[in-house]
Amino acid sequence: MIIQILGIFSGIIIARGLSPSGRGAMAVIVTLPTVLSYALEFGLPISYMRFSNALNRRFLITSISVFSLCILASSLFLAYLATSFIPSYSAHKYAILTFCIFFVPVSLSTRLFQSFLLGTSNFKHSESIRLSVPLLNVLMLSACLFFDSISVVSVILITLLSNVVALCLSLFFSVKYKNTDLKEGVGFLGLVSYGIKSHFSRLSIFSNLRGELLYLTSVASSYSIGYYVIALSIAGIPRSLAANFGNYIYLVISKIGNTEQMAKLFTSNFYRIFTVVIIACICCAAGMNTAVNLVYGYEYRESVYPAVLLTIGGLFFILYQFVTDGMRAFSDNYMLSRAEIISTSCGFLSILVLNIININHIALIIMLSQVLSALIQIIYAFRKGCLKI
Template sequence: MAIDGQQFVKNSMLTFFRQGINIVFGFVLLIVLARLLGPTGQGSYALITLLPTLLLTFLTLGMNTSSIYFISKGEVALQTVYINNLIIGLFLSLLSIGVGIFFVIFFSDLFFTATPHVLLFLCLGALPFLFLREFLQTIFQGLQDFKVFNTAIVLNQGATVIFCSVFLWMCHLGLLGAILAFMIGTILPVGYMLVLLNKKHHLRFSWRGFSKDYFRKAIAYGMKTHISNFASFLNYRLVLFLIGFFMFDAAVGIYVAAMNIGERLAIFASSVSNVLYPKIASIASEEERNRLTSLVSRTILAGTVLVACIGMLLANELIPALFGSRYEESATLLVLLFPGIALLSVEKILSNDLAGRGKPELNMYVSLWNVVFNLGLNTVLIPRFGLKGAALAATITYSFSFMVKVYVYRTVTREPFHRFLLLQKQDFKRYRTFIESRLKA
């Protein structure tokens, strides 16, 4: 299952290229939502779609990351993973719908005061497809078939943009149209991946193919990663609920505009991380693991810091030009978010390395502490400083988490700090050689 360094770079670049297409779709979607729904409508959209996304992240039980790990190591038959993922995904989606209905009925007045409840219930209907999309994508990630993996992501975002434009601009359906587009965007990639798994790998569904042994192994490994991933998700998204609680939906829309642009900074780090996790799991040599992650980590750090500095200089012109004058405050928020997001990009690389080594519990401990730390900061800073307080809390949390993860990685690998944080002289030769080979190709 191992692949050579050249294939790793190729997969990373393929992922980056298709993620780049995804960024374009993402920007178009942001612009459409911002201009046609306004800050209040965009804030309501963010909160409505956050509910099923939160339930998905909370209830996957780590089955998605277990799929990547065990497929990469070749320890479990692909057919077994496929059947288990389908059955467990459908069961968990039904459970999550029940939890979501309960939450809307009893807690919507706290977090969704200006949001139509019918749209909250409607959006819960996307959950079966969200679970299947997540569980099928990770099969392709474990196979290191990043062509299909990234095409599914682009199909998801592209379909959402197209249908959102049609429903909002041509049909004038408003917030309802945006929610329908979100749901269609989750359905199409599921069908695409099911067809390919059938054609390329001849996988067939059978209720009798469910493996209790694999389920137990997957839960034992995955729950450690799951808790870490869910805690990380709370760090990124809990702030939206808190802004909705302390402020109003329009404030959520203004913050979301800055947050979504800032997160695009991490696109290359995410692209490499998706490739790095199964790659590290498939490498037996500790020396080779350390060499690969150190090269990736220091390169990502240098690149994201450079892009963050450029973004901070352009923010005041970029935000109003894209979204309109109603989003001017988003520019200030973006400047505050950029430093933390740059460091977060590197932390993702180190986290995936640790998970690929079979030590996901280390990420879990750090993530759990970050949730408590971030929650405390937000409850203090949002009432006092508003949206600027939320952005500042995010950057402080990401920076603290980065420092802790750097120490943890250093402890596990014994790599000197400068090896995985600072560019080396030979790196520039590597970059030049790679660029020249690509140009010749």
């Protein structure tokens, strides 16, 4: 939760220091390399977590280094193609390629080392690495804001520097860890074959969350992108709360054991959460204009309408996550993530097919897809008897 709060503060500082056009230009430069780094990881973070006790120190560092360089070459090739043929990217061609050179291998290597630490139960070190990036961002951005020196270049440099520090920390903790419980050896192809199985489902969810932003950066103006990014950052607040609600209800319900009592507790908590979500949606619609003007400034007033829609969608995502994790307590994983993948995929495809570039219309479609995924999951829970009227 602290990481999400620091991320929100970083977004506010950047918005205060940059104009909507500058915020949009930054999104254009950062979004494509970020998506490529996740799209080309082939599920290896899952593999490094799963086979952490079968990896010696030399293989760990060598495999991550070689794979990161291969991903760098692939991402540079794809970024070069995108910046050559997509007009919106061509204006930032060299900035995008430069960001790929530094950010892609650094961020990917950090995720792999962090997954290794998670697999070896080094949760404290892993959380320290995760916390280092947003914490450094807030500190350095605050200093830039104080000296009135925030620009697109300075924000990108700060982003790179914080990720480099995280990589150094993850490498230090991984090398420091002495693996004394080596099990069967596993080759690099074995890691890839295991990780690729979970990669496409993870990639589908990630692309549905960031797909419309990637599309928007290739067709819209910098001003529109800047407004939409602010709306996304506001809507990220309820999404960050969703995981906490879901984990809580899973832990509470799974300890009961009796199916009838589990359903009763699950239902009572569901109606409470549903009531809170509806009230929060009403408050969001009523107070978003004032909140945006106070926090981000009057120049971001165009972000109000998409922020309302995306935040309502995020609130319904809380319901979705709550019901999904509650169903896990009943050992029912059939619909896990499927409702969101199906509904958000349909929403994203409709944006592409209809060639929608208006940020208000895009936000409306994303909201409807998230509401639909929540309704699908709720209906499924009622039909299975986990939720009762």
